[in-house]
Amino acid sequence: MSAYYYFFKMRILTTLAYRFEVFTAVASNAVMLLATVFLWKAAYRGIGSVQEVSQHQMIVYAILSVVMGAVLSVNVQDDMYYRVREGHIATDFIKPVQLLGMFLAEDLGTTVSALVNRAVPLILLASILFTPPLPVSLTAFLLFVPSLMLSFLLLWLMGAIVGMISFWVLELGNLGIVKDAIVRILSGSLIPIWFFPDWMGTVSAYLPFQYMYQTPLSIYIGKITHSQAGTALAIQAAWIAVLAFIAYAVWQRAKRVTLIQGG
Amino acid sequence: MIELSNVVKEYTVIKKKSGLSGSIKSLFKPEKTIVRGVDGISFRIEKGEMVGYLGPNGAGKSTTIKMLTGILHPTSGTVRIGGISPQENRKSVVKQLGVVFGQRTQLYWDLRLGESFELLKRIYRIDEETYQSNLEMMYEVLGIDQLINTPVRQLSLGQRMKGDLAAAMLHSPSILFLDEPTIGLDVEAKQNIRSFIREMNAKRGTTIILTTHDLDDVEQLCKRLIVINHGKVVEDGPLSELILRMAPYRLLVLDLSEMPDPQTLHHHGAELIKQEGLKLTYRFHKSDISASELISGLSAKLSVVDLGVKEPDIEDMIREMYRSSSTA
Numbered sequence: 001m002s003a004y005y006y007f008f009k010m011r012i013l014t015t016l017a018y019r020f021e022v023f024t025a026v027a028s029n030a031v032m033l034l035a036t037v038f039l040w041k042a043a044y045r046g047i048g049s050v051q052e053v054s055q056h057q058m059i060v061y062a063i064l065s066v067v068m069g070a071v072l073s074v075n076v077q078d079d080m081y082y083r084v085r086e087g088h089i090a091t092d093f094i095k096p097v098q099l100l101g102m103f104l105a106e107d108l109g110t111t112v113s114a115l116v117n118r119a120v121p122l123i124l125l126a127s128i129l130f131t132p133p134l135p136v137s138l139t140a141f142l143l144f145v146p147s148l149m150l151s152f153l154l155l156w157l158m159g160a161i162v163g164m165i166s167f168w169v170l171e172l173g174n175l176g177i178v179k180d181a182i183v184r185i186l187s188g189s190l191i192p193i194w195f196f197p198d199w200m201g202t203v204s205a206y207l208p209f210q211y212m213y214q215t216p217l218s219i220y221i222g223k224i225t226h227s228q229a230g231t232a233l234a235i236q237a238a239w240i241a242v243l244a245f246i247a248y249a250v251w252q253r254a255k256r257v258t259l260i261q262g263g
Numbered sequence: 264m265i266e267l268s269n270v271v272k273e274y275t276v277i278k279k280k281s282g283l284s285g286s287i288k289s290l291f292k293p294e295k296t297i298v299r300g301v302d303g304i305s306f307r308i309e310k311g312e313m314v315g316y317l318g319p320n321g322a323g324k325s326t327t328i329k330m331l332t333g334i335l336h337p338t339s340g341t342v343r344i345g346g347i348s349p350q351e352n353r354k355s356v357v358k359q360l361g362v363v364f365g366q367r368t369q370l371y372w373d374l375r376l377g378e379s380f381e382l383l384k385r386i387y388r389i390d391e392e393t394y395q396s397n398l399e400m401m402y403e404v405l406g407i408d409q410l411i412n413t414p415v416r417q418l419s420l421g422q423r424m425k426g427d428l429a430a431a432m433l434h435s436p437s438i439l440f441l442d443e444p445t446i447g448l449d450v451e452a453k454q455n456i457r458s459f460i461r462e463m464n465a466k467r468g469t470t471i472i473l474t475t476h477d478l479d480d481v482e483q484l485c486k487r488l489i490v491i492n493h494g495k496v497v498e499d500g501p502l503s504e505l506i507l508r509m510a511p512y513r514l515l516v517l518d519l520s521e522m523p524d525p526q527t528l529h530h531h532g533a534e535l536i537k538q539e540g541l542k543l544t545y546r547f548h549k550s551d552i553s554a555s556e557l558i559s560g561l562s563a564k565l566s567v568v569d570l571g572v573k574e575p576d577i578e579d580m581i582r583e584m585y586r587s588s589s590t591a
Contacts, residue, residue, distance in 0.1 A: 002388075003382070013374070013378075089334075090364060091362075096358045096386060
């Protein structure tokens with residue numbers, strides 16, 4: 001356990017060492033923040049609410065979605081691809097640790113440091129320019145926190161599964177981009193699924209994506225009521241179980257086909 | 264201790280055709296060929312041995328090391344380290360192994376060297392006392408105490424290699440795999456690293472398996488050689504025995520002051536293989552005649568100004584092994 005904690009700690013230290021990267025990341029997220037909030041302001045002009053969601057709720061949703069995107073750091077997909085491609089995976093395999101555990105600890109490290117150096121400046125910026133993105137109630141916030149954690153695990157497992165494909169194909173390239181685009185659209189991080197046609201909502205309910213962003217955000221703004229939140233959390237947990245099982249099965253096979261690049 | 268029997272590793276290589284039409288064909292119907300990187304290798308290495316694992320580029324050396332360390336899975340055959348399969352029980356096997364890949368580092372690029380060591384301490388669950396005493400020893404043998412606060416990315420290649428060696432030995436492994444540990448280093452750094460390897464073997468009884476293209480490494484470190492080519496073992500035995508068998512002769516080179524009488528050139532214990540003006544080269548077998556006997560015999564008949572005895576060239580010997588196994 002303490003080795004994974006050290007991976008976690010070291011990642012926090014490394015992330016804090018790159019100040020310039022933090023600055024550029026916050027800047028690009030700030031652009032996204034401005035763009036989405038202005039978009040929703042324009043879309044809601046003259047409309048009171050859509051599907052019982054007011055303009056204010058939608059703006060809080062948009063702000064928090066950008067913050068979530070900046071904080072929840074899932075590098076496992078790119079890390080794995082890079083380490084396999086460059087052959088560094090060899091030095092990982094000679095250590096008596098679970099590789100997936102190591103990647104998870106590192107991503108958690110990045111996420112925790114992002115809470116400080118990304119979430120705080122973005123929330124401050126949003127509060128000054130628009131409105132403080134407050135939760136609908138304290139209970140909503142207390143339900144949002146575990147839901148957010150489950151979201152992180154869902155995103156992480158999805159990234160890990162796609163990353164593992166690099167053990168088979170050395171050019172992961174576009175597959176990663178396609179997956180990221182699918183997550184972006186179907187998770188409701190850009191536009192909530194309730195704006196899409198009904199059939200898409202039905203399909204989406206049976207896919208894991210909307211539980212990555214839309215679920216915690218809906219709890220936060222009160223679109224999912226307290227009594228519905230329990231079910232939402234349970235669905236998130238169930239998807240985690242499914243994805244964890246897939247990740248484990250793929251990993252067992254991936255290890256057997258390891259190719260080491262560069263001698 | 265280490266046992267490989269009939270280990271085979273096959274790769275699927277997709278043959279890319281040239282040209283546009285070739286690329287399109289490859290996209291839809293790739294032509295796959297199976298290549299045997301390692302083709303039925305068997306050997307056994309006992310505890311405390313220092314073995315040179317040699318072969319030309321692409322012979323399958325690194326692939327073997329990667330199967331021994333559990334990174335790669337053999338297509339067939341078995342690998343056992345201390346009776347355990349590194350593929351099935353990777354974590355428990357790699358605990359006893361130290362591995363250094365000369366061409367890549369296991370240290371953390373962005374962190375101080377000391378922090379990488381701290382991490383390894385936790386990964387291998389090294390207790391504080393062992394950790395401190397091992398660290399002391401590394402400071403002493405490798406002289407890296409000055410570097411401990413330097414970020415790894417700022418280390419020179421030689422310093423980084425010392426760091427990697429220390430990192431591989433911190434958990435007191437019983438087996439140390441060194442994959443080209445002196446690649447790209449200057450003469451002094453090479454010597455430091457060789458004396459470190461010798462010391463680990465002598466003081467701790469660490470089994471050492473070394474792949475290298477540097478024949479000085481081989482001469483100075485390895486008591487036994489395993490030579491492979493095209494994925495097969497071509498030679499396996501003590502270095503001295505291999506030399507005796509492959510290159511049992513020595514050369515005596517004489518410089519004369521005047522042209523000799525051709526009658527006097529003959530000696531019963533040696534063969535004259537070259538005569539260039541006043542320079543004569545004799546070849547003789549160690550077992551037939553001693554150098555001093557030959558020298559005194561010849562200098563009685565010839566006016567010798569200068570002489571030199573050449574030991575068999577290990578480089579020639581290895582080249583000969585590679586060559587003969589390639590044509591076979």
